[in-house]
Each structure stands twice: as C-alpha cells, then as structure tokens.
Amino acid sequence: MIQIAIMGHGVVGSGVAEVLLKNAKNIARKAGEEIVVKRILDLREFPESPLADRFTKDFEEIVSDPDIRIVVETMGGLTPAYDYVRRCLLAGKNVVTSNKELVAARGDELLAIARERNLNFLFEASVGGGIPILRPLDQCLAANEVYEIAGILNGTTNFVLTKMIHEGMAFEDALALAQRLGYAERDPSADVDGHDACRKICILASLAFGRHVYPQQVHTVGIAGLTRADVQYAEAWGGVIKLIGQAHKRPDGRLDCFVEPMLLPRTSQLAEVNDVFNGILVRGDAIGDVVFYGRGAGKLPTASAVVADVIDEVKHLGARKYLFWEKGEEGYVADYREAESPLFLRLRGGDPTACREGLEKALGPCTPVTAVGAPADECGLVTPPVTQARLDQALRSLEGASVESRLRIADF
Amino acid sequence: MIQIAIMGHGVVGSGVAEVLLKNAKNIARKAGEEIVVKRILDLREFPESPLADRFTKDFEEIVSDPDIRIVVETMGGLTPAYDYVRRCLLAGKNVVTSNKELVAARGDELLAIARERNLNFLFEASVGGGIPILRPLDQCLAANEVYEIAGILNGTTNFVLTKMIHEGMAFEDALALAQRLGYAERDPSADVDGHDACRKICILASLAFGRHVYPQQVHTVGIAGLTRADVQYAEAWGGVIKLIGQAHKRPDGRLDCFVEPMLLPRTSQLAEVNDVFNGILVRGDAIGDVVFYGRGAGKLPTASAVVADVIDEVKHLGARKYLFWEKGEEGYVADYREAESPLFLRLRGGDPTACREGLEKALGPCTPVTAVGAPADECGLVTPPVTQARLDQALRSLEGASVESRLRIADF
Numbered sequence: 136m137i138q139i140a141i142m143g144h145g146v147v148g149s150g151v152a153e154v155l156l157k158n159a160k161n162i163a164r165k166a167g168e169e170i171v172v173k174r175i176l177d178l179r180e181f182p183e184s185p186l187a188d189r190f191t192k193d194f195e196e197i198v199s200d201p202d203i204r205i206v207v208e209t210m211g212g213l214t215p216a217y218d219y220v221r222r223c224l225l226a227g228k229n230v231v232t233s234n235k236e237l238v239a240a241r242g243d244e245l246l247a248i249a250r251e252r253n254l255n256f257l258f259e260a261s262v263g264g265g266i267p268i269l270r271p272l273d274q275c276l277a278a279n280e281v282y283e284i285a286g287i288l289n290g291t292t293n294f295v296l297t298k299m300i301h302e303g304m305a306f307e308d309a310l311a312l313a314q315r316l317g318y319a320e321r322d323p324s325a326d327v328d329g330h331d332a333c334r335k336i337c338i339l340a341s342l343a344f345g346r347h348v349y350p351q352q353v354h355t356v357g358i359a360g361l362t363r364a365d366v367q368y369a370e371a372w373g374g375v376i377k378l379i380g381q382a383h384k385r386p387d388g389r390l391d392c393f394v395e396p397m398l399l400p401r402t403s404q405l406a407e408v409n410d411v412f413n414g415i416l417v418r419g420d421a422i423g424d425v426v427f428y429g430r431g432a433g434k435l436p437t438a439s440a441v442v443a444d445v446i447d448e449v450k451h452l453g454a455r456k457y458l459f460w461e462k463g464e465e466g467y468v469a470d471y472r473e474a475e476s477p478l479f480l481r482l483r484g485g486d487p488t489a490c491r492e493g494l495e496k497a498l499g500p501c502t503p504v505t506a507v508g509a510p511a512d513e514c515g516l517v518t519p520p521v522t523q524a525r526l527d528q529a530l531r532s533l534e535g536a537s538v539e540s541r542l543r544i545a546d547f
Numbered sequence: 548m549i550q551i552a553i554m555g556h557g558v559v560g561s562g563v564a565e566v567l568l569k570n571a572k573n574i575a576r577k578a579g580e581e582i583v584v585k586r587i588l589d590l591r592e593f594p595e596s597p598l599a600d601r602f603t604k605d606f607e608e609i610v611s612d613p614d615i616r617i618v619v620e621t622m623g624g625l626t627p628a629y630d631y632v633r634r635c636l637l638a639g640k641n642v643v644t645s646n647k648e649l650v651a652a653r654g655d656e657l658l659a660i661a662r663e664r665n666l667n668f669l670f671e672a673s674v675g676g677g678i679p680i681l682r683p684l685d686q687c688l689a690a691n692e693v694y695e696i697a698g699i700l701n702g703t704t705n706f707v708l709t710k711m712i713h714e715g716m717a718f719e720d721a722l723a724l725a726q727r728l729g730y731a732e733r734d735p736s737a738d739v740d741g742h743d744a745c746r747k748i749c750i751l752a753s754l755a756f757g758r759h760v761y762p763q764q765v766h767t768v769g770i771a772g773l774t775r776a777d778v779q780y781a782e783a784w785g786g787v788i789k790l791i792g793q794a795h796k797r798p799d800g801r802l803d804c805f806v807e808p809m810l811l812p813r814t815s816q817l818a819e820v821n822d823v824f825n826g827i828l829v830r831g832d833a834i835g836d837v838v839f840y841g842r843g844a845g846k847l848p849t850a851s852a853v854v855a856d857v858i859d860e861v862k863h864l865g866a867r868k869y870l871f872w873e874k875g876e877e878g879y880v881a882d883y884r885e886a887e888s889p890l891f892l893r894l895r896g897g898d899p900t901a902c903r904e905g906l907e908k909a910l911g912p913c914t915p916v917t918a919v920g921a922p923a924d925e926c927g928l929v930t931p932p933v934t935q936a937r938l939d940q941a942l943r944s945l946e947g948a949s950v951e952s953r954l955r956i957a958d959f
Contacts, residue, residue, distance in 0.1 A: 154690050154833055158690060158691075158692065158833075161692070162689070162690060165688070165689045166689075259686075265833070265834040265835065265837065266837055267683035267686045267687060267837070270682070270683065270686060271679035271682065271683050274671075274679050274682060274855045274859075275679060275851075275855075276577070277574065277577045277578075277854065277855040277858045277859075278566050278570060278574060278850075278851040278852075278853075278854035278855045278858065279570070279851050280570065280573070404819075404840060407816075407819050419851070420847075421566055421570075421677070421847035421848060421850065421851035422677040422841070422842075422847070422848045422851050422852075423677065423841065423842045423845070423847075423848055424841060424842070425677065425678055425679070425839070425840065425841035425842075426838075426839075426840035426841060427837075427838075427839060427840075428816060428837065428838035428839075428840065429834070429835065429836060429837035429838060430834075430835045430836070430837075433835070435832075435833035435834070435835075436833060436834045436835055438690075438833065439687075439690040439691050439831070439833035439834050440690075440834075441690075442689065442690035443686045443687075443689040443690045446689045446690065447686075447689075454866065
C-alpha cells in the first residue's frame with residue numbers, strides 16, 4: 136500500500152480523489168500496489184466527501200508525515216504551490232502536479248531537486264489535459280531529432296475562434312457564450328491573452344529541446360484583436376485562424392518560440408481541431424509529423440492524467456524517470472522579429488494597388504487576397520517569407536496605409 | 548554498454564541500424580548506456596554496410612551469446628520469427644519486434660514467457676508505425692476505463708480510398724498508382740483485404756481489454772468491393788468511406804471487433820486522415836476521445852519506434868514493464884452479426900419506393916440518400932440501428948432487389 140496526499144480540492148484535485156476511488160481496483164492492478172489518500176489539503180471543509188476524515192488545513196501534516204510517499208499538487212498558481220512542492224521534494228517525497236504556471240516558471244529548479252534526491256517530479260496533466268503528450272513526446276525524442284512543435288493548446292480560445300469561424304459570431308459574443316457555458320472564467324484574460332498557451336508551449340519546448348524556456352522569453356499575442364474581417368480573409372485565402380503555440384529549433388541552436396493567432400491552410404492537420412479540443416503536432420527527423428488530439432481540459436480528463444502519473448511514480452519509487460531539462464538562459468529564445476515566415480497582411484487606407492506595389496518592391500511577389508464585401512480602401516495580401524523586422528521597414532514606406540492585422544502563415 | 552542483435556536487415560531492420568548509428572549520442576544519453584549492435588542476422592550479404600562485420604547467417608550465434616541482452620526482430624512473418632523470438636526469450640533475452648503478424652497471432656504466449664522470466668517483450672512499432680500508440684494507450688488505461696478503439700490502421704488502403712474520394716479514381720486505378728509509388732506491394736492482398744488492419748486491431752484490443760483477440764476471431768472485410776458509386780453516395784450523405792478496425796466492449800464483457808469499410812460523418816476526427824496516414828481514436832470514461840495521428844509506416848518512422856522500445860528495455864533491464872494480456876478464448880469476440888449500428892444500404896433492382904417501404908415496415912424509419920446520376924432502379928438509404936442478422940431477415944422480404952453494398956455507420 137502506498138499513501139499519498141492531495142494538495143488542493145478544486146476541480147482537478149477533487150477529480151483525482153474521485154478517479155482514485157472509482158477505479159481503485161484497476162489502478163491497484165496497474166500500479167502493483169493499492170493507493171490510499173491519507174491527507175487532502177484545503178482551507179475549505181468538505182463534510183459530504185467520502186474522504187471527509189482525511190482533510191487538513193495544515194501543510195506541515197503532509198510534509199512531515201513519513202508515510203506519505205507521493206504528493207499531488209492541484210492548487211494552481213505559484214504561491215504557495217511553489218514553496219509547498221519544493222519542500223515536499225526536499226523532504227524526499229515524489230510529486231505530481233497539474234500546475235502549468237508552476238512548471239513553466241520553475242520546472243528546471245524543481246526537476247533539479249528531484250534528480251539530486253532520486254525522486255520523480257511528473258506533470259503530464261499540465262499540458263493538453265488528459266491527452267498523453269509529455270510521455271509520448273519523451274518517447275518520440277528518444278530516437279528522433281524533434282525540431283518543431285506546434286499546438287492548439289488552449290480550449291477556451293479555440294472555442295471562441297470556432298464560433299467566429301463557423302457561426303460568424305463576433306469575438307465579444309463568442310466569449311460571452313464561452314463564459315455562459317463555463318468554458319471561460321469570469322476574468323478570461325489568462326486564456327484570451329495567450330498566457331495559458333504560453334505556459335504550455337514553454338513546458339513542451341523545455342522538454343523537447345532540453346533547456347528551460349521561461350514564459351517571459353516567449354512573445355505572446357492573444358485573440359482579442361481578431362475581427363470577423365480577419366476570419367473572412369482567412370476563408371477567402373483557404374484557411375482558418377487558430378491560436379498557436381510554436382517552438383522551432385534554429386540551425387544556430389536557439390529557438391523560435393511564440394504564441395500568436397496564425398493562419399493555417401485548411402489541409403493542416405490542426406485546421407479541423409475545433410471547439411474546446413486541443414491538438415499538438417510534433418515533427419521529428421525520423422518520425423515525420425505526429426499529432427495528438429483530445430479534450431485539453433476538464434475535471435476527469437485532467438484528473439486521469441494526474442492519476443496516470445501517480446501510478447507511474449508508484450511503479451518507479453526509488454528508480455527515477457529520465458524526464459529532465461537544464462536551466463534556461465538569456466538569448467536562448469531568439470527575438471520573434473527574427474523568425475522568417477510568410478505573413479498575411481490586412482491594410483487599410485491609401486491606394487490598395489500602390490500598397491501592394493510598394494510592398495512587392497521591398498519584399499518580392501505578394502499574393503492578393505480578396506474578401507467579399509471588404510471596404511474599397513482595404514487590401515489583403517500574403518507576403519513571401521520575411522522577418523517582422525524586414526516587414527516593419529517595408530511598411531514604413533507605405534503612405535497613408537495602416538496595418539489592421541498581420542498573421543504568420545503556418546508551415547504545417 | 549549494452550549489446551544487442553537485430554534479426555532481419557530489410558526495410559525496418561536496416562532503418563533500426565541506421566537510426567542507432569545516426570543518433571547514437573542522443574540515444575546513449577536517453578538510455579543511460581551506449582547501445583552497440585553486436586550481430587545482425589540475415590541470409591543476404593551487405594558488404595557496403597558500415598556494420599558489415601557484424602552480419603551472421605546463424606541464429607545460434609545470437610541466441611547462445613550471453614553478451615547480447617536485447618534482440619530486435621524485424622524479419623516479419625511467423626516462420627521462423629516465432630521460433631526465434633520464443634527461443635530468445637527462453638534464453639533470457641529481452642525482445643523488441645515490429646512484427647504485427649507475430650504479435651497478433653502469438654502475443655499472449657510470448658508475453659507470458661517474458662513475464663515468467665522477468666523480461667520485457669515490446670512491440671510499439673507493430674501498430675501505427677512511428678506513432679506512439681501502445682505506450683500512451685497503456686497510460687490512458689491506467690486511470691481510465693477504455694471502452695472503444697477505432698482506427699485507420701492501414702496506410703495503403705487509406706491512400707487508395709483517398710484517391711477514390713478526392714480524385715474520383717476507380718479502385719483499380721488508385722491501387723495501380725499506389726503500387727507505382729511503392730505504397731502497395733506487388734501482391735497487395737494483405738492490405739487490400741484488410742488482414743494488415745485486422746492484425747493491428749487485434750493488438751490494440753488485446754492490450755486495451757486485457758485478453759488476446761486472435762485474427763481469426765475478427766470479421767474482416769477489405770476495400771476491393773468498393774466502387775465510385777459508394778463514394779458518391781457517401782458524399783451525398785455527408786461523409787467519407789474509410790477502412791476501420793474497431794473494438795468495443797459490450798455490457799456483457801464480450802467484444803464487438805471487426806475490420807470493415809465504414810461510413811464516417813465528415814465531422815468525425817478520423818474523416819480527415821488522408822493518404823498514407825493512420826489515425827487511432829481511443830475512448831475512455833474519464834478521458835473522453837483522444838486521437839493519435841501520423842505516418843503509419845515507412846522505414847524511419849517505424850525504426851524510430853523500434854529504437855524507442857530498445858531504449859526502454861535498456862532502462863528497464865531486470866525491471867519488467869507492465870504490458871501484458873491474458874490468453875484469449877472462444878466466444879470472447881461476439882458474432883459480428885450481433886453488433887448493432889445504423890447501416891447504409893445501396894439496393895438495385897425492383898421499385899425503390901417499395902424497397903424503402905418494405906424495409907421501414909421491418910426496421911422503422913429509414914433516411915433516403917440520393918446520389919446524382921444514379922440509375923433509376925437504384926436506391927440508397929440509411930437504416931436505424933440494427934443488427935446484420937435482423938437486417939438480413941428484413942432483406943429477404945424485398946422482391947427483386949439486390950444489395951449492392953452495405954456499410955456500417957461510425958459512431959465516432
């Protein structure tokens with residue numbers, strides 16, 4: 136029998152307790168040991184819970200209990216989660232977390248402590264909810280040179296974009312609907328502004344390329360600036376707009392890594408990932424393109440990923456898994472303005488023909504994109520591969536035209 | 548340093564040697580040990596190979612060499628692969644194979660020998676080529692009750708169907724093209740008749756539900772009987788035809804398991820899996836739908852899956868992975884005529900209206916499907932959920948009409 140503690144009894148934490156109780160027999164068979172929840176840390180009381188007698192408000196009761204071998208952290212946020220997780224590892228306990236903010240900010244440090252003490256620190260549920268992605272990625276990496284990862288990593292924004300694309304809704308209406316359905320929080324900024332996707336691409340990039348990428352190194356643009364006009368231009372071009380987190384290894388060893396709304400051709404394997412679903416594309420030299428797809432959030436999918444990690448830790452008590460990455464460093468992620476790709480531009484004001492000619496003179500042949508019902512002084516076009524820096528320079532020479540939107544075009 | 552042997556230097560086997568050489572440094576880091584190929588078994592000579600001095604034609608040199616801890620089997624077929632793999636396990640060697648025919652026919656027996664001797668027998672590459680699927684499935688299973696698996700498991704037939712659907716090619720022309728491009732063998736029957744997909748769904752079902760499913764228990768229909776007319780009706784209905792291997796756990800504990808061309812709605816997450824790609828859908832109670840997608844065959848993708856297994860075995864020498872299933876039994880897979888689902892029917896001869904009325908009397912309301920340019924005496928319709936047995940009975944009462952095609956409609 137292995138005794139564990141769960142810190143946090145919110146959506147995910149209560150789901151973990153529920154899955155452990157409901158599938159206890161199956162889980163014991165898989166783990167080779169019965170798994171028993173000895174303590175649940177939460178400031179609230181849950182007298183109706185079948186585990187009501189295990190609750191505590193005192194972290195010390197967990198960290199100082201030698202019977203507790205594994206601690207699950209599902210509190211979220213950095214404070215006090217970071218301190219608690221760190222102290223659990225220092226006290227010789229294995230840790231499982233679903234906390235992407237924690238792993239994206241402090242993963243390198245916590246992995247180093249775990250390694251020193253021959254412990255496991257696992258966090259499959261922090262990316263893609265219930266979709267197994269970190270473990271398969273680690274496996275892909277074993278015999279492959281992975282050079283690119285791109286994903287639809289946030290279900291809320293994908294739901295909003297799907298409604299804008301398929302039902303012609305305005306951004307505000309789609310967001311209000313997501314809130315009504317419980318997909319978006321009352322303060323939706325972590326999702327809408329791309330911060331949640333940013334944390335997840337940090338974790339994926341850190342694992343794939345072996346060095347920590349911190350959220351502040353990643354250029355992050357959300358979806359709040361998108362309009363129906365952009366969606367219509369995307370359609371006219373033959374594609375869809377998706378919020379993508381992407382990491383790409385450059386020949387010089389640095390990474391291009393950003394979160395942005397991008398234009399995907401309709402044939403892209405991520406173009407049909409709709410509603411609250413997530414999809415993650417991994418590209419390796421031997422393996423080609425592999426895509427993982429599923430529900431990226433939700434109580435039970437996420438809880439089942441946490442429980443799978445707990446089982447894995449039970450099976451590897453005293454035998455570390457190899458999941459690890461190095462400390463990050465300044466300059467490891469290249470300036471996003473250096474990344475080259477074709478761009479879609481929507482320009483407004485000035486003479487469309489003159490605009491296009493001006494840009495072509497600077498950048499080479501562009502492809503016009505015409506949206507039905509667009510204003511006469513608006514012009515859509517797709518540039519050849521170009522850096523943002525070079526584009527900015529070219530745009531300065533255009534008289535009277537302003538850039539209404541610019542979207543990177545995906546190479547997947 | 549860990550010494551291994553590779554049996555078979557065909558497409559996959561030579562790919563394994565290539566990946567091991569090319570990514571040696573990365574692989575050693577991942578495995579925690581250098582991996583050295585000591586012997587390669589093949590009856591042919593490869594004087595140009597960088598490993599030319601390791602070749603042998605004598606299996607005894609491998610099985611009796613105590614330095615060889617891991618043996619990779621990439622010969623394919625049952626003879627002599629089954630005997631060789633069995634003897635390697637009995638001699639205390641861990642085995643990795645890409646041989647789906649072997650695992651589908653004898654997996655239970657080989658897993659039992661491996662378990663008795665505390666060895667690992669791994670075969671990730673036998674399903675989905677380079678797509679990590681067996682290991683993530685095992686992980687999904689850890690905390691989930693998986694109740695259904697459905698997949699596009701054969702790249703050759705998917706290529707042929709894609710050409711029929713998107714380019715209006717006839718079956719024979721699409722197959723000839725696949726042969727010209729090297730996607731189909733000169734004798735394409737293992738692919739076209741569904742046997743390859745059958746072996747793969749056997750492996751997936753055995754792992755997911757814990758008991759061996761043998762190929763002869765699985766009703767298997769290939770794609771040779773499909774015509775352009777079927778494709779056109781599918782389009783009129785709003786879907787596509789895909790060759791699907793499906794396994795579903797019945798409430799009575801038995802399985803529905805078959806390989807058939809099925810009609811998928813265009814919104815299905817497998818509908819857009821085109822060309823030689825594979826896609827596998829896993830449904831669990833907690834996790835919901837998870838899809839794995841990628842190139843299901845090819846030298847390097849498959850080799851990289853084999854090498855990932857080798858690395859895993861190096862990391863688990865003397866510590867068995869839990870991958871296992873029980874011996875199968877008669878009656879475990881239900882008669883395919885007992886599985887209930889809506890069916891698409893194309894009927895020919897007789898009076899279409901009378902046909903439909905006759906079927907509706909027996910089965911309940913049917914939905915007509917009209918294809919442009921269909922002959923006047925042809926009629927397409929979709930039945931309510933029904934077993935094949937009940938449908939056969941209903942069809943007997945129809946005068947003058949013959950069934951040109953019948954396709955199960957997917958519930959995913």
